[in-house]
Amino acid sequence: KNEVEQSPQNLTAQEGEFITINCSYSVGISALHWLQQHPGGGIVSLFMLSSGKKKHGRLIATINIQEKHSSLHITASHPRDSAVYICAVEEGAQKLVFGQGTRLTINP
Amino acid sequence: DTEVTQTPKHLVMGMTNKKSLKCEQHMGHRAMYWYKQKAKKPPELMFVYSYEKLSINESVPSRFSPECPNSSLLNLHLHALQPEDSALYLCASSQEGSGGPFYEQYFGPGTRLTVT
Numbered sequence A: 001k002n003e004v005e006q007s008p009q010n011l012t013a014q015e016g017e018f019i020t021i022n023c024s025y026s027v028g029i030s031a032l033h034w035l036q037q038h039p040g041g042g043i044v045s046l047f048m049l050s051s052g053k054k055k056h057g058r059l060i061a062t063i064n065i066q067e068k069h070s071s072l073h074i075t076a077s078h079p080r081d082s083a084v085y086i087c088a089v090e091e092g093a094q095k096l097v098f099g100q101g102t103r104l105t106i107n108p
Numbered sequence B: 001d002t003e004v005t006q007t008p009k010h011l012v013m014g015m016t017n018k019k020s021l022k023c024e025q026h027m028g029h030r031a032m033y034w035y036k037q038k039a040k041k042p043p044e045l046m047f048v049y050s051y052e053k054l055s056i057n058e059s060v061p062s063r064f065s066p067e068c069p070n071s072s073l074l075n076l077h078l079h080a081l082q083p084e085d086s087a088l089y090l091c092a093s094s095q096e097g098s099g100g101p102f103y104e105q106y107f108g109p110g111t112r113l114t115v116t
Helices: none
Strands: A004-007 A010-014 A019-025 A031-037 A043-049 A052-056 A059-064 A069-074 A083-092 A095-098 A102-107 B004-007 B010-013 B018-025 B031-037 B044-050 B053-057 B064-070 B073-079 B087-094 B111-115
Touching (some): A043 A052, A069 A083, B004 B087, B018 B031
Antiparallel strands (some): A019 A069, A031 A043, A059 A069, A083 A095, B031 B087, B044 B053
């Protein structure tokens, strides 16, 4: 079974700072997901990656398949970015293996 | 419409009660999922339905009984639950069923269940 490790577990930063959250996994995968969960529960899918880099607004996700590593970057962070960010990998059809999440707090 | 809806938002039930959670999507997705999430933990997969058939059951106790009456609806029937079953129950859907490339999962807002 894949082990998914995220770092850091908790991150507090000031508004405007550049944020990086890291995710490592142990076994080859077919896709990696970055998810965002706000207090209250709803989960939003941010990115699905199998190679390279994707960008959406202030969010950038990269993946290095050889190193089994992915990063999520947030540029010009804002308090509304405060949430838990979850990395999840897909080993086989339909099943996601989740990391423990990174709790991000952006202070004004 | 890219929304997955779940009802109810909150549910409090006793250990002898029978209740059901409901999930609905109208995106034409053929795979639907139930997850359980305890506080400050990541979601745990419970069940997957693919083309209205149960394709994955992650050794979930029989007091949880899923049902997929049609391609848009997913139910989770609850009976004789324990206090430790209190959690956020999340439904999700994705475009494809078993096999083939993986598709993005769309999550509902969840039902917060408290078992007393």
